[in-house]
Amino acid sequence: MHEFEWGFLIVNYLFLGGLSAGLFFVSALASWLQQREDSDYSAIARAGALLAPWPVALGSLLLIFDLGNWWRFYKLFLHFRWQSPMSIGSWLLVVFTGIAFANCWAWVPADVKRTLLARVKLPEAWAGFPVNARILAAIGFPMSIGVAIYTGVLLGAVQARPFWNTNLVAQMFLFSALSSGCAALLIALSLRRQQLDSIQLRFLYTIDVCLISLEFFIVLPYLIHGELSVEAVRQSLALVLGGPYTVAFWVFFLGIGLLLPLAIEVWELAPAVFSGGSLHHNRRLTVLTAALVVFGGYMLRYIFVYAGQSSSFH
Amino acid sequence: MKNEGKRYALAIDSRKCINCKACVVACRAENHVPLGHSRNWINEEHRGSWPKLFASFEPEQCHHCANPSCVRVCPTGASYQRADGIVMINEDECIGCRYCIVACPYGARFFREDTGVVEKCTLCAHRVDRGEAPACVETCPSKARIFGDLFDENGPLQQVLSTREHRVSKPQTGNSPQIYYLF
Numbered sequence A: 001m002h003e004f005e006w007g008f009l010i011v012n013y014l015f016l017g018g019l020s021a022g023l024f025f026v027s028a029l030a031s032w033l034q035q036r037e038d039s040d041y042s043a044i045a046r047a048g049a050l051l052a053p054w055p056v057a058l059g060s061l062l063l064i065f066d067l068g069n070w071w072r073f074y075k076l077f078l079h080f081r082w083q084s085p086m087s088i089g090s091w092l093l094v095v096f097t098g099i100a101f102a103n104c105w106a107w108v109p110a111d112v113k114r115t116l117l118a119r120v121k122l123p124e125a126w127a128g129f130p131v132n133a134r135i136l137a138a139i140g141f142p143m144s145i146g147v148a149i150y151t152g153v154l155l156g157a158v159q160a161r162p163f164w165n166t167n168l169v170a171q172m173f174l175f176s177a178l179s180s181g182c183a184a185l186l187i188a189l190s191l192r193r194q195q196l197d198s199i200q201l202r203f204l205y206t207i208d209v210c211l212i213s214l215e216f217f218i219v220l221p222y223l224i225h226g227e228l229s230v231e232a233v234r235q236s237l238a239l240v241l242g243g244p245y246t247v248a249f250w251v252f253f254l255g256i257g258l259l260l261p262l263a264i265e266v267w268e269l270a271p272a273v274f275s276g277g278s279l280h281h282n283r284r285l286t287v288l289t290a291a292l293v294v295f296g297g298y299m300l301r302y303i304f305v306y307a308g309q310s311s312s313f314h
Numbered sequence B: 001m002k003n004e005g006k007r008y009a010l011a012i013d014s015r016k017c018i019n020c021k022a023c024v025v026a027c028r029a030e031n032h033v034p035l036g037h038s039r040n041w042i043n044e045e046h047r048g049s050w051p052k053l054f055a056s057f058e059p060e061q062c063h064h065c066a067n068p069s070c071v072r073v074c075p076t077g078a079s080y081q082r083a084d085g086i087v088m089i090n091e092d093e094c095i096g097c098r099y100c101i102v103a104c105p106y107g108a109r110f111f112r113e114d115t116g117v118v119e120k121c122t123l124c125a126h127r128v129d130r131g132e133a134p135a136c137v138e139t140c141p142s143k144a145r146i147f148g149d150l151f152d153e154n155g156p157l158q159q160v161l162s163t164r165e166h167r168v169s170k171p172q173t174g175n176s177p178q179i180y181y182l183f
Helices: A009-032 A040-051 A053-066 A070-077 A085-107 A111-119 A123-128 A135-158 A167-190 A200-228 A232-237 A246-274 A283-310 B022-032 B071-075 B099-103 B135-139 B156-163
Strands: B008-012 B042-050 B053-063 B077-082 B087-088 B110-111 B118-119 B145-149 B177-183
Touching: A009 A040, A009 A053, A009 A283, A009 B008, A009 B022, A040 A053, A040 A085, A040 A135, A040 A200, A053 A070, A053 A085, A053 A283, A053 B099, A070 A283, A085 A111, A123 B042, A135 A167, A135 B071, A200 A283, A232 B087, A246 B022, B008 B022, B008 B156, B022 B042, B022 B156, B042 B118, B042 B145, B053 B177, B071 B077, B071 B087, B087 B118, B099 B110, B110 B135, B135 B145
Parallel strands: B008 B177
Antiparallel strands: B008 B145, B042 B053, B077 B087, B110 B118
16 A cells, blocks of 8 residues: 555645635635725735635646546536535535635726736626625635635544544644735735835734634644544654654744744734834845745645554554 | 345454465456555564464455445545445546545555556455355465355354454444454
């Protein structure tokens, strides 16, 4: 038997799917918080909406090419099997990707829409669709949470793999996905010529600090309870507590992918929260921190996909 | 338990197994299993040093679980269970996602690179439907394998299971495996 049936394509897909879910999640939040069309939040909502559909679309392609018979992927949509997380997930992915693309189109400026439509010779009336981006955001919001959770459930539902078979994996993947999306927005908005203003930075940092903290508080009980669990679970945890994935887990995921960016973001936010001062506004540091968060999200998928498949009952 | 219908299963007397691997060869010939993969295999365990030695040989294959996790996770329904308990794969419906391989606690499934689908022991369903025993059972020279219908009170399987101590492998996964290992 091959030890790893699922490899890097699956790692990348789980990461990209989660990234899109996070982008949409933050964009939808910002879209509902914005007061006027030109408010501080609308830049976040727009950037999130424009970016959200692409990673998941790429990830879905990877998923299809990972199949033994990729041209049979349509069979996924001839069935709905509620007991199979993969079946539920494929339907969720399609619905979510559709909404994300519609939402993306809704945020494209009207004149750009008309130019694009004219170039591909499509009716100009399509520029008016969809009418209300906030409704799309509201429909897509639970879908984005669903996509982010399901990537964890896909692994967590496998009783044969003790490393995966806990409800904590789904939550860990959820918060990791959402924070990756939030961090990706920090990068995207920082790379623009126009500087991020304090309200935008504070919004993104606050969300990210909350999400990373939640993720950390799930990783902790995952380790503690695993150690207090049955023999098979303890043996599987040895993969990260003195096994082949120890460095990846402690240094690259937990260290520089989670706690270090959390510390930097808290340091950035602290003066604004506690003394009413302003943020540090260091563009390079923001990009670096956010890149670490995204990297941590990728490492989490890598460790779980590979370590999980190595774990088993003996 | 319903007394109608059939529930096929296997009992294995591993003390009779001599590790000759005739079952593996017979399966390969019967089911055209490609080289490099096997639908059945023999777990070997050796302990101690001469003259205090212990060796055990335990044949294994798909356990045709009563609650098979492979069937549950399959997104297309390609993995299914027949009414008589045999877990099968409809190769025309299999998309090759390999979720079932990851989900099987026994490592009973493998991915065929040439066809792009997953394959495993069928308990020789084609032979069973003709009233014959699976190839591995028929060929075993030391009669370590007992095939039969669990619902048949007077059948060979019930006779051995009602008189001999037995266990199943990894029951804690909740799959309710149906290969009975005799002590």
